[in-house]
Amino acid sequence: MGVENFTNWLRDAASTLHENAAYLTELDSAIGDADHGSNMDRGFAAVVAVLDEVSFESVDELMKKAGMTLVSKVGGASGPLYGTFFLRFGTALAGAEITPATVGEALKAGVGGILARGKAELGDKTMYDAWAPALDAYDDAVAGGADLGGALAAAAEAAAKGRDATTPLVARKGRASYLGERSAGHQDPGATSTTLLLESAARTLA
Amino acid sequence: MIGIVVVSHSRALAEAVVGLASEMVAEGDRPVIAVAAGLDETTFGTDAAAVAEAIAVADSPDGVLVLLDLGSAVLSAEMALEFVDPEVAERVKLSSAPLVEGLVAAVVTASTGATLDAVLAEASRGLAGKQDHLGDAVSETSPTDDASDHVIEVAVSNEHGLHARPAAKVVGLAQKFEARVTLTNLTTGKGPVDAGSLSMVATLNVQQGHRLRVGASGPDAHEALAALGALADRGFDDVPVATTPAAVGKSGSGLDVAIGPAIVADQEIDLSGYQADDADVERQRSKDARRTAEVQLIALRDQTAATVGTAEAAIFDAQLALLDDAVLLDAVLHADKSAPDAWKSAMDELASTFEGLDDPYQRERAQDVRSVRDRVLRALVGAVEASPADGGLLVVRELDAATAASVDAERIVGVAVRAAGTTGHGVIVARSRGIPVFTGIGDVAVPSGALVAFDARAHEFVVDPADGGKRFRTALRERAVEREVALAEAEQPAVTVDGQTIAVLANVGSVQDALDARGADGSGLVRTEVLFGDRRVAPTVDEQVEAFRAIAAALDGKPITIRTWDVGGDKPLAFLPQGREANPFLGERGIRVFRRQPELLRDQLRAICQVAAETPVQVMFPMVTTAEEVAWAREELAAIGAPEGLKVGIMVEVPAAALRIATLADGLDFVSIGTNDLTQYTTASDRGNSAVAGLADGLDPAVLQLIDRVVRGVPAGVEVAVCGDLASDPDAAVLLAGLGVHELSAVGPQVPTIKARLRKTNLANATKLAAKALQLDSAAAVRALTG
Numbered sequence: 001m002g003v004e005n006f007t008n009w010l011r012d013a014a015s016t017l018h019e020n021a022a023y024l025t026e027l028d029s030a031i032g033d034a035d036h037g038s039n040m041d042r043g044f045a046a047v048v049a050v051l052d053e054v055s056f057e058s059v060d061e062l063m064k065k066a067g068m069t070l071v072s073k074v075g076g077a078s079g080p081l082y083g084t085f086f087l088r089f090g091t092a093l094a095g096a097e098i099t100p101a102t103v104g105e106a107l108k109a110g111v112g113g114i115l116a117r118g119k120a121e122l123g124d125k126t127m128y129d130a131w132a133p134a135l136d137a138y139d140d141a142v143a144g145g146a147d148l149g150g151a152l153a154a155a156a157e158a159a160a161k162g163r164d165a166t167t168p169l170v171a172r173k174g175r176a177s178y179l180g181e182r183s184a185g186h187q188d189p190g191a192t193s194t195t196l197l198l199e200s201a202a203r204t205l206a
Numbered sequence: 207m208i209g210i211v212v213v214s215h216s217r218a219l220a221e222a223v224v225g226l227a228s229e230m231v232a233e234g235d236r237p238v239i240a241v242a243a244g245l246d247e248t249t250f251g252t253d254a255a256a257v258a259e260a261i262a263v264a265d266s267p268d269g270v271l272v273l274l275d276l277g278s279a280v281l282s283a284e285m286a287l288e289f290v291d292p293e294v295a296e297r298v299k300l301s302s303a304p305l306v307e308g309l310v311a312a313v314v315t316a317s318t319g320a321t322l323d324a325v326l327a328e329a330s331r332g333l334a335g336k337q338d339h340l341g342d343a344v345s346e347t348s349p350t351d352d353a354s355d356h357v358i359e360v361a362v363s364n365e366h367g368l369h370a371r372p373a374a375k376v377v378g379l380a381q382k383f384e385a386r387v388t389l390t391n392l393t394t395g396k397g398p399v400d401a402g403s404l405s406m407v408a409t410l411n412v413q414q415g416h417r418l419r420v421g422a423s424g425p426d427a428h429e430a431l432a433a434l435g436a437l438a439d440r441g442f443d444d445v446p447v448a449t450t451p452a453a454v455g456k457s458g459s460g461l462d463v464a465i466g467p468a469i470v471a472d473q474e475i476d477l478s479g480y481q482a483d484d485a486d487v488e489r490q491r492s493k494d495a496r497r498t499a500e501v502q503l504i505a506l507r508d509q510t511a512a513t514v515g516t517a518e519a520a521i522f523d524a525q526l527a528l529l530d531d532a533v534l535l536d537a538v539l540h541a542d543k544s545a546p547d548a549w550k551s552a553m554d555e556l557a558s559t560f561e562g563l564d565d566p567y568q569r570e571r572a573q574d575v576r577s578v579r580d581r582v583l584r585a586l587v588g589a590v591e592a593s594p595a596d597g598g599l600l601v602v603r604e605l606d607a608a609t610a611a612s613v614d615a616e617r618i619v620g621v622a623v624r625a626a627g628t629t630g631h632g633v634i635v636a637r638s639r640g641i642p643v644f645t646g647i648g649d650v651a652v653p654s655g656a657l658v659a660f661d662a663r664a665h666e667f668v669v670d671p672a673d674g675g676k677r678f679r680t681a682l683r684e685r686a687v688e689r690e691v692a693l694a695e696a697e698q699p700a701v702t703v704d705g706q707t708i709a710v711l712a713n714v715g716s717v718q719d720a721l722d723a724r725g726a727d728g729s730g731l732v733r734t735e736v737l738f739g740d741r742r743v744a745p746t747v748d749e750q751v752e753a754f755r756a757i758a759a760a761l762d763g764k765p766i767t768i769r770t771w772d773v774g775g776d777k778p779l780a781f782l783p784q785g786r787e788a789n790p791f792l793g794e795r796g797i798r799v800f801r802r803q804p805e806l807l808r809d810q811l812r813a814i815c816q817v818a819a820e821t822p823v824q825v826m827f828p829m830v831t832t833a834e835e836v837a838w839a840r841e842e843l844a845a846i847g848a849p850e851g852l853k854v855g856i857m858v859e860v861p862a863a864a865l866r867i868a869t870l871a872d873g874l875d876f877v878s879i880g881t882n883d884l885t886q887y888t889t890a891s892d893r894g895n896s897a898v899a900g901l902a903d904g905l906d907p908a909v910l911q912l913i914d915r916v917v918r919g920v921p922a923g924v925e926v927a928v929c930g931d932l933a934s935d936p937d938a939a940v941l942l943a944g945l946g947v948h949e950l951s952a953v954g955p956q957v958p959t960i961k962a963r964l965r966k967t968n969l970a971n972a973t974k975l976a977a978k979a980l981q982l983d984s985a986a987a988v989r990a991l992t993g
Binding site: 033035039042068071072073074075076077078079080081083084117118174175 | 215245249250251252253254255256276277278281282284285
């Protein structure tokens with residue numbers, strides 16, 4: 001488990017997000033500014049372009065570069081949010097062996113970065129509503145002896161549930177919050193892209 | 207100077223807002239403004255790395271202020287702070303101010319060299335003006351917690367709120383007690399601030415009608431609150447300046463003409479020769495200069511109290527309070543600068559704070575600050591106040607109170623002021639001393655010693671006038687004689703040589719105007735929107751009754767014509783906000799405003815009806831165009847119950863009204879022609895636009911023809927008056943009498959002159975003159991005929 005696996009994750013995530021770009025944008029057009037899909041697609045396409053040019057020695061370098069690229073290329077709020085996630089995720093893995101436990105810590109650090117940046121709380125109808133149950137499920141799976149792939153699969157499953165649970169919520173953060181009550185009844189695009197990322201991770205880091 | 211970064215989703219938006227804000231400040235004074243906006247020219251988005259780069263570009267030792275639009279702009283900017291050098295990040299502040307308003311405020315404030323915190327605070331207040339104007343969110347802002355042990359609430363009742371003088375009284379009182387005293391403006395939510403600091407109190411922008419919370423902690427807290435509560439109850443001892451009739455010729459000539467060699471005193475104090483020493487020496491020099499200024503101001507205050515009046519002398523108390531301002535002094539004594547630089551930047555910052563206030567009266571207080579600044583700077587560099595040995599005409603950038611009170615009226619024949627504005631302390635003081643003043647000469651070049659002259663009546667300021675200013679010297683002699691004779695006979699009626707009496711009344715916008723109008727046969731125009739023009743909240747019926755009563759009393763119970771609110775056009779009223787109109791002079795003005803919202807008008811009519819039961823009163827509706835409007839106004843009046851004898855009239859300003867006066871004036875008691883508006887509407891020329899102002903001449907025969915039509919067209923028994931500027935011009939007054947106008951209402955000080963002129967007039971001749979004027983083809987030709 002090393003640079004190659006994580007490179008695969010990023011490439012797979014990029015293609016998944018590309019395939020789902022129209023879907024994400026459609027979700028965002030209901031309650032936001034109709035750019036989440038195109039923003040994520042642009043950001044991850046830029047990450048892939050970097051992967052094509054540069055070879056990385058370590059997972060933490062790779063992840064940090066991906067984070068910086070997302071920060072500069074995504075454009076919307078998900079730029080600094082996912083950017084921060086990957087920066088902190090990478091930093092947490094610096095010098096560490098890749099194990100279910102260290103990746104778990106890295107995921108926590110990354111999500112901590114999202115929280116620090118976005119100041120969201122559970123139930124605000126944000127990506128955190130997918131991340132939070134995912135982290136819990138990951139920890140439970142690791143405690144139950146699951147390997148990295150198994151733990152990530154559990155996390156992705158929990159994220160999907162969290163994503164679905166955002167539909168009835170009223171947005172309290174981001175552009176959607178301007179809609180108030182009218183934001184209820186729509187699935188949150190950020191929680192959706194988070195689920196896609198985790199599903200991609202479960203596929204590629206097994 | 208601090209640097210500024212603009213973060214936006216859109217590059218076009220960022221560039222436009224930077225353009226908008228940059229316009230506010232001359233290029234050389236602008237702070238560096240770096241933009242991080244959009245992913246490229248057309249893609250919306252924000253990029254933390256680009257923000258970090260922009261911060262690096264704008265970085266200055268004084269700090270960087272970042273203004274942002276929304277959403278990811280905030281996240282990207284926060285993230286950028288993690289990318290930049292921690293030492294740089296320390297001096298970067300992200301502002302939650304609205305981007306447009308905040309940036310405009312920030313650029314203006316930063317250009318004065320203000321600190322990062324001061325710019326941040328100003329930017330944060332960026333919305334206040336708009337909120338205040340639109341009347342939203344004014345009271346819902348909750349003042350930040352006041353940790354004081356004891357608090358009281360007081361109301362602000364005095365006319366101009368806590369402007370410099372009453373604020374100085376608060377500060378002076380607060381400093382007397384062993385207590386930490388704070389003030390919070392509950393109406394605007396600003397504060398709490400240290401009540402011992404004049405500059406901080408000024409930032410509360412306290413207006414009449416606002417409520418203040420006074421907090422106090424410490425051993426004397428109760429005593430401090432009791433004393434401040436009592437001061438508030440006394441209206442902060444804010445005695446309006448010049449409430450007694452200005453004695454003409456108290457020391458100056460009292461005329462409106464002056465001529466003499468220019469004494470140019472508008473230079474900045476030269477600090478270039480100043481040798482700065484180490485910090486301790488600079489601090490001591492600052493203290494010494496402050497002491498010198500204090501001694502001078504005390505002497506000036508006492509001298510002014512003895513020779514001009516105590517109300518005027520109080521201006522110097524306000525200036526003295528500035529010298530005692532703890533916050534200001536702290537900034538000066540702890541600045542890492544030479545003493546003059548420290549004083550200059552601290553005082554300039556304070557002056558710009560005043561200039562940022564809403565109330566024009568308060569804004570002008572900035573000149574008190576600059577006056578004190580220059581006094582201290584002179585003390586520091588050992589410069590002597592310009593005090594010419596020979597007499598002349600003083601040319602100043604601003605007329606501050608100290609200069610106005612201390613110029614030697616024996617030698618200074620008049621003062622020409624570059625700045626416009628006639629409510630400055632200095633102008634008030636000069637007027638009450640009878641020193642001729644002419645404001646608003648602008649940036650015209652005036653070489654020191656050159657012969658200069660002005661004639662305020664003709665709105666003329668001339669450098670190096672022809673024939674050694676013979677024209678002005680003649681005018682001066684004539685006016686002096688004229689004034690003497692006119693004043694002596696002012697109380698007599700204006701009866702023409704052939705025995706016709708023309709009523710000459712005064713236009714008034716204040717009780718003072720009424721007092722100043724010597725010999726007026728009443729008031730032909732009470733400008734209610736001026737009378738209450740600086741009010742934030744609409745005056746009550748009782749307050750209006752009181753004011754109208756005072757004006758009638760000042761005119762010895764002679765008839766007064768009260769014009770209902772003439773708002774709109776160039777006359778906004780703070781308590782009657784109007785929407786922005788593309789063409790306000792052709793929009794909702796005068797009576798038009800009240801068709802949709804009649805309440806304010808009804809209150810005013812109630813007050814007028816009440817006063818009309820006590821003293822002769824006429825009511826006049828402005829900006830009438832149709833008979834339907836007249837009928838509506840009369841219905842409103844009838845609904846309130848007009849007393850017997852209340853005369854009703856309209857203004858004639860709209861050409862349509864003049865053309866159909868016969869139907870419009872049916873059943874009215876009088877009409878009064880507003881020549882200023884009638885002229886601009888007839889000639890389609892804005893008097894304020896110098897490119898076409900020449901076309902807007904009240905003597906244009908087209909305007910005279912409309913006046914003639916009104917005089918001939920009104921139903922029998924309807925009096926015709928003129929209350930526009932034309933009635934204040936003696937030559938035009940003769941012409942108007944010749945056209946058959948029964949009554950002229952002029953600016954107060956002109957009343958004796960107009961009366962004197964009419965007494966020398968043969969009305970039969972004037973009628974012939976007027977008939978000729980109607981046939982001429984230009985205003986110039988009319989002027990040649992009458993002059």
